[in-house]
Amino acid sequence: MTTPIVRAEAVTKRFGGLTALDGVTFELRRGGIYGLLGRNGAGKTTLMQVLTGQQLPSAGRVEVFGGDPFENERVLGQVAFIKESQRYPDAFRVRDALTAGRMLFPHWDEAFARALVHDFDLPAKRQIKKLSRGMLSALGVVLGLASRAPLTFFDEPYLGLDAVARQLFYDRLLADYAEFPRTVVLSTHLIDEVSDLIEHVLLIERGRLVLDESADALRGQVVTLTGPAGAVDALAVNADELHRERLGGLTRATVRGRVEPGQARAAGVELQPVSLQQLVVRITTADTKEHAA
Ligand SMILES: Nc1ncnc2c1ncn2[C@@H]1O[C@H](COP(=O)(O)OP(=O)(O)OP(=O)(O)O)[C@@H](O)[C@H]1O
Numbered sequence: 317m318t319t320p321i322v323r324a325e326a327v328t329k330r331f332g333g334l335t336a337l338d339g340v341t342f343e344l345r346r347g348g349i350y351g352l353l354g355r356n357g358a359g360k361t362t363l364m365q366v367l368t369g370q371q372l373p374s375a376g377r378v379e380v381f382g383g384d385p386f387e388n389e390r391v392l393g394q395v396a397f398i399k400e401s402q403r404y405p406d407a408f409r410v411r412d413a414l415t416a417g418r419m420l421f422p423h424w425d426e427a428f429a430r431a432l433v434h435d436f437d438l439p440a441k442r443q444i445k446k447l448s449r450g451m452l453s454a455l456g457v458v459l460g461l462a463s464r465a466p467l468t469f470f471d472e473p474y475l476g477l478d479a480v481a482r483q484l485f486y487d488r489l490l491a492d493y494a495e496f497p498r499t500v501v502l503s504t505h506l507i508d509e510v511s512d513l514i515e516h517v518l519l520i521e522r523g524r525l526v527l528d529e530s531a532d533a534l535r536g537q538v539v540t541l542t543g544p545a546g547a548v549d550a551l552a553v554n555a556d557e558l559h560r561e562r563l564g565g566l567t568r569a570t571v572r573g574r575v576e577p578g579q580a581r582a583a584g585v586e587l588q589p590v591s592l593q594q595l596v597v598r599i600t601t602a603d604t605k606e607h608a609a
Pocket residue numbers: 331334335336354355356357358359360361362363
């Protein structure tokens with residue numbers, strides 16, 4: 317068993333009458349790339365803020381590296397939180413941000429930072445306020461990767477990055493993670509792009525954690541069945557139905573649960589795996605319908 321480095325117990329965060337996090341309980345273990353997924357406003361940023369001591373929970377408990385992260389230098393020295401809206405001092409140049417990274421992060425790797433600045437084609441002497449949006453995102457990515465923080469949060473780090481730069485980020489993250497294992501939490505809407513990268517999925521819906529599963533386990537769990545309605549129903553009897561539609565005379569159902577491929581073949585039902593992206597869409601829309609009902 318790997319040791320958990322984060323424990324969140326029944327964490328609730330309210331902003332006035334709005335409940336942004338609602339009784340969220342989970343653990344993050346040492347070493348792993350987590351995908352923090354969920355629709356707009358689901359509570360992802362709030363959760364990362366609570367875990368990094370930038371917001372206090374309204375109820376519940378958070379423990380990071382064995383302590384409360386709030387104003388805790390020992391804990392926060394091991395944590396990097398890279399967010400799109402990061403503000404820098406007005407006169408800061410790219411190279412000043414690297415100097416700050418060197419001072420802030422005990423595990424900082426200067427050579428790696430310089431290599432990344434080169435890879436992302438960042439102008440070291442340019443003022444940060446004069447960077448393009450994509451360059452600003454790239455700077456966040458450089459700081460987050462070179463920090464080598466044992467717990468690194470990337471909150472939608474790709475905004476403004478083009479496809480080539482995003483791929484560079486994924487490649488560098490994966491290669492560096494293999495050499496220096498740590499815990500990385502990546503909040504993203506680009507699920508298909510990161511589905512090969514993430515090892516564990518945390519899915520938040522309206523402030524509640526609705527999925528906390530290894531990506532491998534999930535891949536085998538959800539399938540689409542297409543065939544005559546009666547045969548589909550019989551095969552899916554013990555599975556959890558997430559979605560159903562009719563295609564001419566056929567029924568297509570997306571279900572979570574075990575379906576035997578041999579039985580499906582014999583019943584004339586086509587079985588197809590479901591991508592992580594489709595799975596998230598199905599789970600979150602099923603939840604929305606339930607909520608509206
Ligand atoms: N400081 C705040 N004051 C009031 N409401 C807030 C505050 N921060 C977040 N919220 C609200 O809490 C909810 C969750 O927001 P959060 O930013 O955590 O969502 P998110 O999952 O990160 O969304 P997105 O994917 O759009 O970035 C939203 O309804 C948001 O409006």
